[in-house]
Structures are given as C-alpha cells and as structure tokens.
Amino acid sequence: MADDKPDIARWVDEGAKAIGLPIAPEYRDKVILNVERSLAIAQPLLALELDDELAPLPVYRP
C-alpha cells in the first residue's frame, strides 16, 4: 500500500523544526537519503515482537 509509506522529506523537515535543528538546503537531500537508509536498515528490528516483560538492561549501577 503506497499510502502507508512515510513521506520522509516531510519527516525530515518537520522533525528538524521540532527539535530545533536547522538543516541547510545543501544538506537536506543527504539527510533524507540517510533517514531512508535508516528506515531500511532498522526493519529487522522494527519487525520483531517483544514480550512486555522485556525491559532494557540498566547501565546505571547505584
């Protein structure tokens, strides 16, 4: 379903605004490309289902 594909250019533009990260026009295309690559590389992780009990291991040692 093509409609489900995220609009990555918009993701980059609005996300950058939301976190206060100015992205100059000459950098924008490569940022979009890298978010696209990240989305592809992250897929095997995003596709997993994890048990609710599975919490991250804390690094903090009191």
Add this chain to the structure above:
Amino acid sequence: MSELLSKAATASEIARAVMSRHVKASDVVEAALARIEAAEPAVNAFTDIVADRARRRAAEIDAGHHLGPLVGVPFAVKNLFDIQGLPTRAGSKINLDGPIAARDGALVRKLEAAGAILVGGLNMGEYAYDFTGENAHYGPSRNPHDPTRMTGGSSGGSGAAVAAGEVPLALGSDTNGSIRVPSSLCGLFGLKPTYGRLSRAGSFPFVDSLDHLGPLARSTDDLALSFDAMQGWDPHDPACTDRVIEPTVPLLHDGIGGLRIAIAGDYFATGGESECFEAVATVAKALRATRTVVLPDAAAARAAAYVITAIEGAQLHLPRLRARPQDFDPDTRERFMAGALLPGSWYVKAQRFRRQYRLDVLKLFNDVDIILAPATPCGAPKIGQVMMTIGGVEMPVRANLGLFTQPISFIGLPVVAVPTRKAGAMPIGVQVIARPYNELAALRVAAYLEKQGVCVSTSA
C-alpha cells in the same frame, strides 16, 4: 640488535631487549620516529607526534625508571584518547577549539605505567562514525599493503601505523567494529575486549552503550601483554567492571585443548565476498572446527546496533550540529543529522531487544567456547569507493563494512580479529568470539593460529 630497531620488531621483543639492556629505549624511540617520518607520506597514520615527550621518557627508562612488562615499547593512540597538552581531536576539526587535555587518558597512563612510550595520536574517521578510515579534514589513512586502498575505520590510523611498522602497538576504539575492521583490512591482530573490561575514562565518546577500547598489534603476545597492563576497575568509567584482573599472558600459549569451537552460520555465512568465508574456513580447518551454530536474530541485532549508534551519536553531537554544521566532515554530518530525527521508540526497542539477544547468545555458550565469523565482508576497498557489490547486490561501503562485527559488539562479547592472507591478495580477518570476560579463550585460539602459521601479521 638491528632487528629490534626495525619495523618488524614486536612489542614483546622490544620490551625483553630493553629490560635486559640489549638495547636502549632511546634508540628504540629514535628508530620509531625515523620510521614514522619515512612512512607518513604514504600512509598518513599520525595527526600528532609527541617526539620530545617520547625522548624524555626514553631517557628516564635508560636511567632505570618505569621498568615494566612493556618497557621501552613505542605506541600510539587513536586521537580520541586524551594526550596531555593536546586537544582531543576525535577526528574532527571542531574539537581543535575545545579543551586541551589536562592529562592522558586512563589507558595511556596504564600503558606508560607498564613502561611503554607514547609517540603520538592517530588519524581516525570523524567522531568514530566510520568504517573506512577516510577523513575530510586530515586526509584518509592509507593501507600500508596497498596505499590506494582503505585501512578500514574508524581506527584507521591505528591500523596503518601498526601495519606499516611505524609502531608495534596502537590503541583504537570499537563501537560497531572500529578495531576489528581495520585489523581485517590491514592484516593485524586486534582485540575488542568485553564491554566494560577496559576503562574509557579520558577518551572522547561516541556511543556510550557500545563503546569499547582495545589494542591492535602484529602478534598475539603483544595483544595479551597490553591487555593485561590495561585491565582494572576505574571509577571514572561507570561501565567499567570491578572484576579482578584476569591475566592472559601466563596462559596464552596453552593451546586449544578443551575449547569447543564452532562456526557462525546463517547471517554470518551470507552477504560477503567468497574470500571472507574462505578465510573462516581456513581458520576453522586449522582448529578442526566443524560444528555450526546460529546466532538467532543476528540481522535484528545489527539493526539495533545501528539504531542505538545513530540516535546516541546524534544526541551527543546535536549542539555542534546546530552551531557548526559546516565544520563537520561531509561524510558524517548528514548521517548525524538523520540520527537526530529517528524516533525514540526505535531506540528503546533496540535496548529492550539487546537484553533478549544477549540471553539467546549466552545460551549458545553453554555448548561452545569459541565462535568463528568473518570480520569484514571483503578485503580493503579502494579509497574513495562509495558503493561495493557483494553477492550481486550493490550496497554502500560505509554502512556495510561492519555487517559482521555489529551483531557481536552489540552485546559486548570479547573478540580477537585474526589475520589471513592469500598470496597476491589483500589481507582479510576472522573474528574469534568468546563468552563475556573470556578474552583468554579468544587469545589462546589466536596464539595457536599464529603458532601454526595460519594467521600471521607482517608489516608492509
């Protein structure tokens, strides 16, 4: 004596000779500085040379001070380690405007306490976000075995300096493969210890959840000697283990008796050039290993390591990305910016999955002691090469040189990268992977392979 002053001398040989006064530390240091001067135009490994400091130290050793297991051994460190009196570049231009290090990083101090002599800081990919050894500010480190080719990164200068014989020992960092990738491409032995084993205090961070420090050398004796000298709890690194020091030198040459060795299948048996699998097969044959094990969800582990790296790295650099984007290396800038825009839910899922994956992989170690896997999917690509074709699939070099290293460091397992090389070809490495805190088992296997002549590292 001339051999002890040559590029072929190992740290262990130098230390023995200086200790027994067969050679002066001052002569060792002068010879290293001369080799550096001669090799640098070709390999571009060093960004900083601390000749005066090294000469002073050598003179003190020749006067009878600082005697230890690494006495008189010249070494150099990736320039993310603090060196007293210098800005800690971490491969960047921006950090040159940052603070001057008030003292050396913890591991530099430990090696010098063992008698070693720091000679300089080494080139690296900017902020360690790199598998190539290229750097827009300082130029690429070049592979001594073929200077038109990459060293691998991000500890590229560390790989080049040791492979060129400028120094016998260098320190690097490894978040996703940055010790193991240059070890593979430059034909070296490299040790990525267990996560938390060695202190990271006094080094510039990249991804705290995954950052490790460790040595690269041309002999397993040198890995073990330096590893033993660097062990020990450090309150200045919250991840540093408080386990007692577990020396590896006394047992290094005990052979492989009693070690159950398997080959990583599935994810680790596809997605590379045939040469990387042939290297694993060569090593496995020498070890008489035939069993295959599968690390479950290794692709997801690689994805999770990638996500944690992208998000933690970007968050660390966000103030600099806002204030000085033009001063970043163009090959890291947009990747950092992209990382700043990835969802927090991905990050938390990656950290939750790390726990599961750790448990699943630790179960494998109930039945095996060592797992073999390729270190890189191919030998050294050409400098400047952006894409590579592996198994008929075109992929970016930068993102994929660490395909086989990322799922291992993700859960902090100790690894020794061992070198193989076919006649007429570039070197390529194999990962010898052990259970957490069992660096000794991986080092014993590496030492056995070295003794059998299966894995040999020579300076170019």
